[in-house]
Amino acid sequence: VAHGGFATGGAVSALEDGLELNKQWLTDTGMAKLESLYHQQNYVLQTPEQGALLVYWWLVANNEHEKAMELLGEIYPYFNSLRFYPSFLHSAPDTDGVFLLPVSHLGNSLCCIISNRETSKLQTRYYQQARRIT
Secondary structure, eight states: OOOSSGGGTOOOOOOTTHHHHHHGGGSHHHHHHHHHHHHHTOEEOSSGGGGHHHHHHHHHHTTOHHHHHHHHHHHGGGTTTSOOSOEEOOSOOOTTSOOOOOGGGHHHHHHHHHHHHHHHHHHHHHHHHHHHHO
16 A cells, blocks of 8 residues: 555655755665665665666666656656655665565564464463353
């Protein structure tokens, strides 16, 4: 579910000089930062459009130059008013949003989910038994 931002037609953030802030990500230095963020998964997308320049970098990196230019053509008119780059992630992501984790972390997460479900089933069973006794 998209909340706010470009995808829903609302403005996301007040940018003092949004054009320059967005354009800096198109430089060699900016593209290198996007690559680093992508590979280290050290970013958070607070609104859908904040992933646009990350997608642009990915398209360029994968020789999809025509699609990259098409994307840039669509978002460039909004460079002065919307933020198209991700935020740096300085701590573990919260669980209220969508985030990416390496597959290696999946096993531990699934074990916790399964454990919590089993605990919940057990608590429900004990509660139902206790209600029958009283």
